Amino acid sequence: MTDDRSGQDGGSGEGGRGEESGRSAESGQNGERGPGGEATAGGAARRLPPVAGFAVWRGDGQSPRQRGKALRKRVPRSVHAEPPRGDGRPDPVAAVERSNAGRLPELTPIRVGRMAAGPFSFMRGAAGLMAHDLTSTPVTGIGAQLCGDAHAANFGIYGDARGGLIIDLNDFDETVHGPWEWDVKRLAVSLVLAGREAGADEDTCRAAARDAVGAYRRTVRLLAKLPAADAWNAIADEELVSHTDAKDLVGTLERISEKARRNTSARYAARSTEPVPGERGSSGRPEARRFVDAPPVLRRVPDEEAAAVASSLAEYLGTLSEDRLPLLSRYEVHDVAFRVVGTGSVGTRSYVVLLLDHRGEPMVLQVKEARPSALLPHVAKAGFEVPDVTHEGRRVVLGQKRMQVVSDILLGWTTVRGRHYQVRQFRNRKGSVDPAALAADQMDDYGRMTGALLARAHAHSADPRLLAGYCGKGEELDEAVAAFAVAYADRTEADHSALVLAVRNGRIAAEMGV
Structure with a gap:
């Protein structure tokens, strides 16, 4: 099996090491140069010893493109139409119950309620169930760093360090190295479900899925033709819509971008915090502030719990590049609160930390629990090596950095009371498209845009x-x-119906509309 692990540990190309990237330095017209630059006899290309982490000239005459093409004989592209086998498949409600293990029990009804809202939402919380199903489908053996939950709702806009806006994947809780086609299939299914929820006809839904795969295919072909560095940094935001012929999305993206620019830590802090009575602040110090209870989404935590989270930030600083440390040294930690997160993560432990600079300007960090990827046992069944994960927060952060062109400059990880967490900026000018709310004529555009992003x-x-x-x-x-x-998508709708029935029968608790 071909197991492409480029980028995993600093290597490049197929297998992480030993990939062809071109010829060794050729001699000039006057022959090969010696150690001091002098010409050597024979005029042959110099053959330097292989260097770990760099590509190696094979000289076997077969390019990566040819090897990819040869894979079609073993795994024809048409076989990707095959649905998963149903034998041994877990009951979908039991799968949801198992995925709730280890979560805060008082919050799991919220998670179930969100999944029960519709098939599109159900799929957001069922990455592990789909991974189980995909193990019975054909795989090429080509590996990539997977998002793990390349759901159509997990693409969005966020800010870079210089105030610009980036469009990219934005959820990496399940990231792991595995079969590239799993991400592609998950994206395609979610587009069909989004279209159905939006009221689009079946032809439109199918076209959105087909166009997403077509954009993926065309984008990897485009990247394959570019120099390595250009391909690595390809598809800048201002070129994305024109590259994917997604003109009908222009207005939608402009509205979301404008909203994202206002979605900042300062705005969130202004709505979610208040001055601390009796602590007006002294000369040269900002006014003390604290979070305000807003149950069930935001709640204050006991002093001991807040102190544990705050103390963990020392470990977090050790995971950052040293050039980031002077920035954070100009902020004081003021408060910690618990905040409920999105559908797939509801019930995990997640905190927001209020930081204030010398002028009282806020920055909010999110300290979010990182659990083992739901895909991990399934990629092993698909024939991929299971990595030895020493810290789940580190896995999430490195997976995100391996997939994004630009990542949050304050991404890091830490440990709180023995549990692993990722740390990132909260409300960093983030915005997202709701695929289930798009007009029918925008679905194929959104599919092409997300397919191109996933390929990149x-x-x-x-x-x-x-x-x-x-x-x-x-x-x-x-x-x-x-x-x-x-x-x-039909199978997911049936799974969702089973969950709704279980809620109605009292088999599993759900809190709707939260």
Whole structure:
């Protein structure tokens, strides 16, 4: 099995090491140069010893694109239309119950309620169930750093360090190295479900899935033709819409971008904190502030719990690049609160930390529990090596950095009371598209945009030449995955119906509308 691990540990190309990246330095017209720059006899190219972490010239005449193309004989692209086998499949309600293990029991009804809201929402909380199903489908053996939950709702806008806005994947709780096609299929299925929820007809839903795969395929082909550094940094935001022919989305993205610019720590702190009575602040010190209870989403925590979270930030600082430390040294930690997070993460422990600078300007950090990836046992069944994860927060942060062109400069990890957490900026000019609220004529545009983004993210860890060789020029893969998406969307709707019935029968508790 070909297991492409480029980018995992500083290596590049197929297998992480030993990938072809071109010829060794060739001699000039006057022959090979010696150690001092003098010409050597024979005129042959110098053959330096392989360097760990760099590509190696193989000289076998077979390019990554050719190897990708050869994979089609073993795994024809048409076989990706095959739905998962149903034998041994867990009951979907039991799968939800198992995924609630280890979460705060008082919050799991909120999670179940959000999943019960509709099939599109159900899928957001069922990454592990889908990964189980995908183990019975064909895989090429080409690996990439997976988002793990490449759901259509997990793409969005966020701010970079210089005030610009980036469009990219924005959820990496389940990130792991595994089969690239799993992310592609999950995206395609979620687009079908989003379209159905929005009231689009079946042709439109299928077209959105097909166009997402087509954009993925065309993007890896584009990246495969570029120099390595250009491919790594490809698809700047201002070029994205034109690259994917997503013109109908322009107005929507502009509105979301404008809203995202206002979605900052300062605005959140202004709404969610208050001055501390009796602590007006002294000369040269900001006024003390604290979070305000807003149950069930935001609640204050006991002093001991707040102190544990605050103390963990010392470990977090050790995970950052040293050039970030002077920035954070200009902020004082003022308060800690518990804040409920999104559908897939509800019930995990998540805190917001209020920092104030010398002028009283706030920055809010999120300290979010990082649990083992729900995909981990399933990628092993698909034939991929399971990494030895020493810290789940580190896994999430490194996976995110491996997939994004630009990441939050304050991404790091820490440990609180023996549990692993990731740390990041909260409300860093974030915005997102609700795919289920898009007009029918925008669904295919959104599919093309997200398909291109996913391809670019995968190309950081999987050689785009290898992917391009497999995906090819024709639409065979597009049609196959679209067929899979429609069939699996039907299965997800049935799973959702089973959960709704279980809620009605009292088998599992749900709190709706939270």
